Amino acid sequence: MDHANEAATDAGDEDAPMAVAVVGLALRFPGAEDARQYWRNLVGGVDSITRLDAAGRERLGLPQGDEWITAAGVLEDAEGFDAAFFGYPAREAEQMDPQHRALLECAWAAMESAGYAPRGQPMRAAVYAGAGFTTYG
Numbered sequence: 001m002d003h004a005n006e007a008a009t010d011a012g013d014e015d016a017p018m019a020v021a022v023v024g025l026a027l028r029f030p031g032a033e034d035a036r037q038y039w040r041n042l043v044g045g046v047d048s049i050t051r052l053d054a055a056g057r058e059r060l061g062l063p064q065g066d067e068w069i070t071a072a073g074v075l076e077d078a079e080g081f082d083a084a085f086f087g088y089p090a091r092e093a094e095q096m097d098p099q100h101r102a103l104l105e106c107a108w109a110a111m112e113s114a115g116y117a118p119r120g121q122p123m124r125a126a127v128y129a130g131a132g133f134t135t136y137g
Contacts, residue, residue: 024114026106030073050074081105099131 025035031048032038041048049071050056062069081101083093086108093101107127116123 024110024112024116026109026113028075028102028106030075033076048073075102078102097134099134103129103131 027035027038029038029041029048030050031046032041040046050073051071052060052062052069054067056072057067057069058064060072060074075098078098078101081093081096081098081104083090086093086104088096107129110127111117111125114125116125
């Protein structure tokens with residue numbers, strides 16, 4: 001019996017489905033473009049939140065008068081999406097929520113991290129993703 005099945009049996013699920021393995025990972029957080037940098041930030045106690053003054057709020061496109069917004073988790077190069085690489089016309093990519101663009105980039109990077117060529121042979125694989133609240137659009 002392998003470890004995944006032992007764990008399922010220990011949990012009381014005799015009819016456990018096939019095991020799942022996380023073999024690739026990609027992420028983006030403020031101050032971290034990859035998992036290694038994110039881990040270094042966590043271990044080092046790095047505060048990656050950007051403090052905002054009036055100029056910073058304006059740069060992020062926040063309406064004037066929103067002085068109550070004093071900090072933000074800002075991703076570097078959020079606008080640096082390669083539309084042609086993903087088969088999107090530039091105009092359509094400009095209209096996309098930045099989280100959607102980041103999702104596509106991270107999904108691709110996760111497949112590469114796992115050692116798969118995303119445009120290679122067909123395979124059974126899944127990409128699980130998460131995102132936060134957005135005010136885009």
